[in-house]
Amino acid sequence: MNIHALGVLFDLDGVLVDSTPAVARCWTKWALLHGLVPDDVVRRAHGRPSMVTLRELLPEADHEAENRQMERWEIEDIEGVVPLPGVMSLLQAIPPDQWAIVTSCTRPLAEVRIRAAGLPWPKQLVTSADVQRFKPDPDPYLKGAELLTLAPANCLVVEDAPAGIRAGKTAGAAVLALRTTESDPQLSAAGADWIVNDLASVQLLPLADTRRLTFSLSA
Numbered sequence: 001m002n003i004h005a006l007g008v009l010f011d012l013d014g015v016l017v018d019s020t021p022a023v024a025r026c027w028t029k030w031a032l033l034h035g036l037v038p039d040d041v042v043r044r045a046h047g048r049p050s051m052v053t054l055r056e057l058l059p060e061a062d063h064e065a066e067n068r069q070m071e072r073w074e075i076e077d078i079e080g081v082v083p084l085p086g087v088m089s090l091l092q093a094i095p096p097d098q099w100a101i102v103t104s105c106t107r108p109l110a111e112v113r114i115r116a117a118g119l120p121w122p123k124q125l126v127t128s129a130d131v132q133r134f135k136p137d138p139d140p141y142l143k144g145a146e147l148l149t150l151a152p153a154n155c156l157v158v159e160d161a162p163a164g165i166r167a168g169k170t171a172g173a174a175v176l177a178l179r180t181t182e183s184d185p186q187l188s189a190a191g192a193d194w195i196v197n198d199l200a201s202v203q204l205l206p207l208a209d210t211r212r213l214t215f216s217l218s219a
Contacts, residue, residue, distance in 0.1 A: 001217045002205070003194065005156035007148040008094060008213065009141055009173065012103035012110060014046070014160035014181045015199070016087050017117040021080045026073040030066075034058060046161055046181065048135060049104045049128040050074075074109050078116040084180060086200030091120045093204040098213060100124035102144040102157075104135055104164075124148060136163040138171035145171065156215070158199070162190035176202070176217075 013019045024042050031041040036057060045053040050070045054063050091099065100122055103110050107127040114121065124147040131139040138152075145152040157168030160181040168175040169191040177192035178199070187195050196202060196217055205214040 001194070003156065003174065003176070003215050003217065005174070005213050005215075006098065006154040006211055007145070007150045007156070008099040009102045009144040009148075009155050009157045009168070010099060011157075011159045011161070011164050012101050012105060012113060014084075015158050015178055016084060016091075016101065016119060017081055017113050018084050018180075019081050019113055020181070022074065022077040026070060026077055029073065030070060048161075048163055049106075051128075052134060071106055071109055075112050078112060081113050081116040083117045083119060084178075085198045086202060087117075087119065090199050090202060090204060094213065095207075095211075096120070096123050098148065098211065100126065100144045100147055102126040102140045104128055104140070135161070136166035136170070138167050141168050141171035141173055145173070156213075159192075162186055165190035165192050 010016055013023065027042045027045050028038040031038040041057065051063060051067045054061065054066045058066065105127055107129055110125060110127050126140050126143045128134060131143055133139040141157055142152060145155050152172035155173045157173045157175045159165045159168060159175055160178045162182060165175050165177055165187065174193045175191065177187040177195045179195060179197050184195055194217060201218045203216045205216055
């Protein structure tokens with residue numbers, strides 16, 4: 001199966017880098033400090049800015065202080081933060097001005113994880129500081145498309161989390177979902193157009209004279 005786009009908007013965690021162990025360690029530590037169930041907290045936190053989760057779970061807390069602590073923990077914990085399969089070859093194949101990273105991380109945390117994984121540095125990076133509303137709202141992917149000077153309909157969003165899939169679809173983009181974090185029913189229910197295991201299942205076909213990108217998908 002082939003799909004076409006003029007630009008690609010990649011989520012970071014669970015799409016380009018495997019940060020799941022580090023994220024789980026940090027949120028488990030936080031959950032135990034506050035008498036919460038770690039597995040529930042880790043699942044709720046995935047794919048969203050830390051501040052959103054903190055406000056939901058501890059409505060009366062000092063959210064700014066809690067968020068600063070969480071960011072420190074996550075920046076310090078880069079053990080096991082590595083590129084996921086297929087990422088390096090695909091990012092190196094796409095022209096640099098035709099892809100961006102769109103993440104719910106803060107900019108300092110995103111930069112730490114990009115460096116830890118050794119990814120090619122993105123020309124365009126959207127973080128939680130760049131938008132007023134976060135995934136599942138469309139603002140992050142609208143911003144990403146704007147930075148590529150493309151209409152969202154001409155972009156392919158690559159996601160692993162239901163909140164991110166909904167953000168991409170609401171923005172008007174097609175969404176390719178990866179099975180790196182969630183099950184097929186959850187990805188489909190969120191509106192994914194295609195589902196593959198990871199980016200090792202995605203190949204950029206030789207570029208034509210135009211800027212159109214054509215990707216071949218394998219199961």
